[in-house]
Amino acid sequence: EDAALLQRFQERIDAEERIEPNDWMPEAYRRTLVRQISQHAHSEIIGMQPEGNWITRAPSLRRKAALLAKVQDECGHGLYLYAAAETLGISREELVDQLLSGKAKYSSIFNYPTLTWADIGAIGWLVDGAAIMNQIPLCRCSYGPYARAMIRVCKEESFHQRQGYEIMLTLSRGTAAQKEMAQDALNRWWWPCLMMFGPPDAASQHTDASTRWKIKRFTNDELRRKFIDATVPQAHFLGLTVPDPDLRFDESTGHWTHGAIDWEEFRQVVAGNGPCNAQRMERRRRTEEDGAWVRDAARAFAEKEKSRHKA
Numbered sequence: 001e002d003a004a005l006l007q008r009f010q011e012r013i014d015a016e017e018r019i020e021p022n023d024w025m026p027e028a029y030r031r032t033l034v035r036q037i038s039q040h041a042h043s044e045i046i047g048m049q050p051e052g053n054w055i056t057r058a059p060s061l062r063r064k065a066a067l068l069a070k071v072q073d074e075c076g077h078g079l080y081l082y083a084a085a086e087t088l089g090i091s092r093e094e095l096v097d098q099l100l101s102g103k104a105k106y107s108s109i110f111n112y113p114t115l116t117w118a119d120i121g122a123i124g125w126l127v128d129g130a131a132i133m134n135q136i137p138l139c140r141c142s143y144g145p146y147a148r149a150m151i152r153v154c155k156e157e158s159f160h161q162r163q164g165y166e167i168m169l170t171l172s173r174g175t176a177a178q179k180e181m182a183q184d185a186l187n188r189w190w191w192p193c194l195m196m197f198g199p200p201d202a203a204s205q206h207t208d209a210s211t212r213w214k215i216k217r218f219t220n221d222e223l224r225r226k227f228i229d230a231t232v233p234q235a236h237f238l239g240l241t242v243p244d245p246d247l248r249f250d251e252s253t254g255h256w257t258h259g260a261i262d263w264e265e266f267r268q269v270v271a272g273n274g275p276c277n278a279q280r281m282e283r284r285r286r287t288e289e290d291g292a293w294v295r296d297a298a299r300a301f302a303e304k305e306k307s308r309h310k311a
């Protein structure tokens with residue numbers, strides 16, 4: 001690649017200019033974006049499954065309406081993100097093939113089961129809370145279509161986070177059994193949520209390049225720390241205990257220090273061996289097959305329209 005083009009590109013990034021689809025960009029920048037945006041899109045789509053599991057069993061009409069809207073928003077986020085990835089010159093079909101063949105990843109967090117209603121509260125509070133922490137800086141990402149998609153996505157995530165926290169608040173102030181259910185959900189979701197931010201900085205192969213290109217504005221560990229600092233006081237307000245005996249507030253730094261994260265668990269889940277990986281992929285493949293007739297019909301209709309206009 002031409003050194004002058006590369007230098008000009010980095011100058012535009014350094015000057016906080018947005019890169020748009022028709023602008024020149026290094027192949028590695030394009031590849032990184034396709035990887036990250038498509039993984040993000042796949043996460044939204046696979047992420048509909050754990051919560052979709054509770055739509056028919058929501059405890060009231062109000063809860064059901066909110067959960068339906070949230071899961072529908074996630075589908076919308078997936079579609080904006082696929083569209084943003086397509087501006088980089090890859091088709092939706094290729095992206096979906098990469099997911100179904102196991103070549104593309106999706107977030108580790110969606111491979112854990114939703115066992116009780118409190119899990120719906122914990123997902124909104126913690127998983128969406130983590131998603132917001134990671135996505136607010138992405139609103140300033142150097143690639144225009146991704147940054148713009150993130151603005152609307154973050155607004156919706158903020159509603160999701162509040163609906164989750166409100167479920168947790170209701171359960172924590174409910175009967176002893178309800179409070180116990182909330183605590184159990186926090187126990188199961190806390191550590192996997194910390195893993196959502198990705199491997200520790202020393203093991204993160206993409207952070208350096210992505211930071212230079214201003215795709216990432218913070219490292220994985222920085223965002224994880226911000227999330228812990230924001231979330232621990234919320235757990236205390238709920239009267240719940242964070243399942244980390246080593247958690248301490250460090251007066252000298254103003255941050256919470258935490259116990260060791262089980263990175264072997266993370267590796268296993270990313271490698272496909274988490275509790276629900278097989279189920280999530282099986283469900284996604286079946287849905288793709290079940291929807292084939294809709295795509296066929298749309299294609300046949302488009303062909304018919306084309307020949308009608310020609311005639």
Ligand code: FAQ
Pocket residue numbers: 035036039040041043044047048074105106107108109123127128131134195196197198199203204205206207210220270
């Ligand atoms: N799970 O070098 P890094 C949501 C992979 S929120 C699985 O640090 P990078 C909303 C990583 O891809 C969830 N794999 O990578 C919602 C790479 O492998 P590769 C989605 C992970 O990209 C809420 C390798 O490890 N959000 O969906 C994970 O610089 C509720 C090395 O890692 C996004 O995707 C993981 N947790 O930093 C929906 C946000 N972490 O690709 C429904 C956008 C890392 O070389 C319900 N993405 N890996 O094969 C990002 O910000 C970044 O991609 C990071 C990873 C921070 C996730």
